[in-house]
Amino acid sequence: MSTSMQAYRASLLHFTGDPAFDEHATQWHGDGLLLVEDGKVKAAGDYSQLIASVPAGVEVQDYRGKIICPGFVDTHIHYPQTDIIGSPAPGLLPWLDNYTFPAERRFENPEHAAEVADFFLAELLRNGTTSAAVYCTVHPQSVDAFFDASHKRNLRMVAGKCLMDRNAPDFLRDTAESGVRESEELIKRWHNKGRQHYAITVRFAPTSTHEQMKLAGELAAQYPDAYIQTHVAENTDEVKWVKELYPDARSYLDVYDQYGLMRKRALYAHCIWLDDEDRARMAATHSAATICPTSNLFLGSGLFDFPNADKARVPLSLATDVGGGTSFSMLQTMNELYKVGRMGGTYLPAARMFYLATLGGARALQLEGTIGNFAPGCDADFVVLDPKATPILTRRSATTDSLEEQLFALAILGDDRAIAATYSAGRLAHQR
Template identity: 50%
Template sequence: MQQTLHLGQTLEFPGDPFRDGPSAARHTTRGGVLVDGARIAAVGDGAALRAAHPQAAVIDHGGGLILPGFVDAHAHYPQTGIIASWGKRLIDWLNAYTFPEEARFGDPAHAAAVARTYLDLNLANGITTAAAYCTIHPGSVDALLAEAQARGLAMAAGKVMMDRNAPEDLRDTAQAGYDDSKALIGRWHGAGRLRYAITPRFAPTSTPAQLEAAGALWSEHPDCLMQTHLSEQAEEVAWVRDLFPQARDYLDVYERHGLVGPGAVMGHAIRLRPREWAALAATGAAIAHCPTSNTFIGSGLFDMDGAQRLGIPVGLATDVGGGSSFSMLRTMAAAYEIGQLKGRALHPAELVFLATAGSARALRLESRLGRLAAGMDADLVVLDLASTPVIAQRAARAGDIWEQLFPTIMLGDDRAIVAVHVAGHAGDARRPA
């Protein structure tokens, strides 16, 4: 099998910068990533790798920074078309924009078209893996995962389960939600690089019977992910308290129904009580931090330091379309800004870690994705650290890789993405399943 050697700057993360500081990263100015088939075979000095593997095809990215492909821990692909819709709080957003748009996904042709656009936009922004919410329609899952499979992508997705507090044409039942999801697990979970995520949208749109059915399904398929929303806005938390008066708090609703544990990915988690923080840490559940949506719809400020102190896995997420950008660079910038408002500036090493290894860990994909290391899947993104005049003039003054990279994090967009490779192939290559 033909080997390919990518040359450029490389940034490896043998450690965790939240625990070890910037020294957790290893930067090589003229590094190399040797790819053998769909896996990374070696990472190190570029000249040494070239000498050791003279038969390898060489792709020289010059001064480009080679990173693992970005991993988006929480997104709503059906909301692609309504991104940047004006002026609503969470519940108003659902009723005014989300539910009318999701009703269109009963049409398989529409679902397929949006799936193509969504994945095109992801790849244009260096996102090679995402955990996506679909709609109540099983065909919406089929459309996304079939398209992802055709492109060789690692992808997690699931049919939204909703049996109350939603329009009639977007409600299933506890039994139908279970049956549809079980059939989709059989069809897609473990097919190629795909994984299924059991997806009760959030507590207000599921009856206790449906949450119980979702918990039962997860207990039957514990290697699936379970994704839902938790404590995004104050009004939502109050609504959950009214709907589930017997629960100690919002997280307890999920705990009572077997929906908390390793493989659970809780979106947002902004307004948690001390007991909820402790329970998340004790159970091994993860959080998807969604900074652009938290600011765009006015949800609040996530406590990154609190989560890290407790050892809770945290991934970074666009939350498209409540999130206002497909760019993981812009998402990192928003996480930095929220950190500043919380009193702690996240280091560039921490921001890149969140968008790669952190998200992979949150999705239980850390053994395959999120780091440049031998044996990992060869999902790569290459950044131009001088992609616009303003970024170029700032990066030219840099004294180290962090000063060189930070302007691209804060000011960059899809113009900074100069190459994407998926499982060793160019990211725009469409390959058969």
């Protein structure tokens, strides 16, 4: 009897909720079995209970000693900034002028865009990231190149063309009308094609005129299942600039709200300099905050306020924000997330950091039940973590006496070397 089932034996980790609010959210099977069929999760649980349901002839892939968890979901990253990661600058705005905008100019060349997209996706998979919300450039061809590369690999990705019709170099500007027209053409070409999803991408309020913001809001209303992604309240100089450009708005976030850009499937990067009214509005509209600790520290932007975000129950997720962010690794990003929390007086358990990198990201994308955990029917996007990937991890893992300690060691000491394998839709996409 032929079957398309695959079976993987390892310790299994996934979440049914946010451990900060649900003490039973962490699902752990020390000796677990993950069953996959036709690219979807069929079952996940204890090996002893599930092995009898594996058909004869199905080989069990033995990953004992390792941990299988859902693939990481990076909710804010810029693929055109791959080549400028680690570039020096005294702050956000000069970094954009000196590095980001010149690098993005090159994406008018489709061949360059395709080459970078290939490297970028390989780097995500090498770091265990199976889904991401990705910024392209102002050029439609940069979006086509990205989605073409992702679709060929059958990855679940969200991406969009930047809308920017002012306060940027001439070579990176569209117009209010052309930007939205091109975005709609890209939506029709790519949104929900296979596992691809389109995001209406206002780069940030300073680079869009009132007219472009208005048209972007109208496009979002026309395509309610498309995503929205932008930046908000990252840097104090930026917040001041927005106040000068939009003097009638109550706050930076309110600029987007006035144009109908706050709703489910809206992703707001950074969210550092918000007030209580902003946070309440994010929670009410189900707009998600994408926390970017490595870029916030690298550019000196500030520290995310966990207590007030949690008090308001803002949907939270984790993001690398490459290239202002300094690593493609979500494990390294957890390391910095923990430190950002400590500097703000918050202690983040490892379980919550892994939640933010998996189910938290899926919830931000409104894709719970599709990605982010091992519920039956979810895409079989998963990563195999090796607690013995390096000498220091091996030594530390040998002395851990709880799941929390083991996960914490991976979050603080782990990097791309801890990713033994990455699977996307049930297929091996990377192996170390």
